[in-house]
Amino acid sequence: GAVVSQHPSWVICKSGTSVKIECRSLDFQATTMFWYRQFPKQSLMLMATSNEGSKATYEQGVEKDKFLINHASLTLSTLTVTSAHPEDSSFYICSARSPTGSNQPQHFGDGTRLSIL
Amino acid sequence: GQNIDQPTEMTATEGAIVQINCTYQTSGFNGLFWYQQHAGEAPTFLSYNVLDGLEEKGRFSSFLSRSKGYSYLLLKELQMKDSASYLCAVRPNTGGFKTIFGAGTRLFVKA
Numbered sequence: 465g466a467v468v469s470q471h472p473s474w475v476i477c478k479s480g481t482s483v484k485i486e487c488r489s490l491d492f493q494a495t496t497m498f499w500y501r502q503f504p505k506q507s508l509m510l511m512a513t514s515n516e517g518s519k520a521t522y523e524q525g526v527e528k529d530k531f532l533i534n535h536a537s538l539t540l541s542t543l544t545v546t547s548a549h550p551e552d553s554s555f556y557i558c559s560a561r562s563p564t565g566s567n568q569p570q571h572f573g574d575g576t577r578l579s580i581l
Numbered sequence: 582g583q584n585i586d587q588p589t590e591m592t593a594t595e596g597a598i599v600q601i602n603c604t605y606q607t608s609g610f611n612g613l614f615w616y617q618q619h620a621g622e623a624p625t626f627l628s629y630n631v632l633d634g635l636e637e638k639g640r641f642s643s644f645l646s647r648s649k650g651y652s653y654l655l656l657k658e659l660q661m662k663d664s665a666s667y668l669c670a671v672r673p674n675t676g677g678f679k680t681i682f683g684a685g686t687r688l689f690v691k692a
Contacts, residue, residue: 470623496678507668507684508624557623561678569614570680572623 470573487558493538494560514541585683609674
């Protein structure tokens with residue numbers, strides 16, 4: 465079964481709206497979660513690393529004020545797309561790594577398809 | 582910088598064998614992963630290599646050569662459901678278990 469739950473699956477909203485996406489690890493505690501964005505037929509682009517109890521680490525070119533990340537507990541990270549515009553429309557995917565061993569793969573949520581009108 | 586290269590698309594026939602290559606240049610190396618991603622879905626884990634050699638798991642095998650910065654994913658007895666994108670991903674030695682993904686190889690399996 466799924467070990468990472470992401471919600472919602474689909475969001476369609478008007479330009480200027482802020483959208484919150486939740487990512488939960490179900491079977492383990494995740495001190496680190498990752499947020500990716502994927503445009504059609506392109507690769508996963510890492511946006512930021514979410515760290516429990518501390519500030520997220522953003523990749524170069526990702527606006528931290530635009531994409532707010534909160535990792536308030538060991539099982540939940542949230543990504544808020546603030547004042548979303550049509551160019552923010554994309555497939556957003558979170559992942560978490562089981563902490564036992566450096567060879568553990570990332571487990572991905574099912575993704576959130578965001579469409580801004 | 583980080584760079585991962587893999588072919589954009591490949592086509593193969595049902596029942597055949599296909600090899601998807603991946604070359605990488607990263608800041609250090611802490612392992613290489615292969616993921617499968619069907620259109621509109623999240624990636625699912627296929628394999629992990631950290632030492633040189635071949636890892637076999639059913640119809641899927643993955644090979645790694647660290648000195649050459651090279652890996653391949655081998656799919657045997659191809660089935661129609663294997664049509665998907667295959668993502669090569671490397672964990673550089675930058676701490677935090679960050680993983681960098683290649684652009685993916687879209688595999689089309691035809692009857």
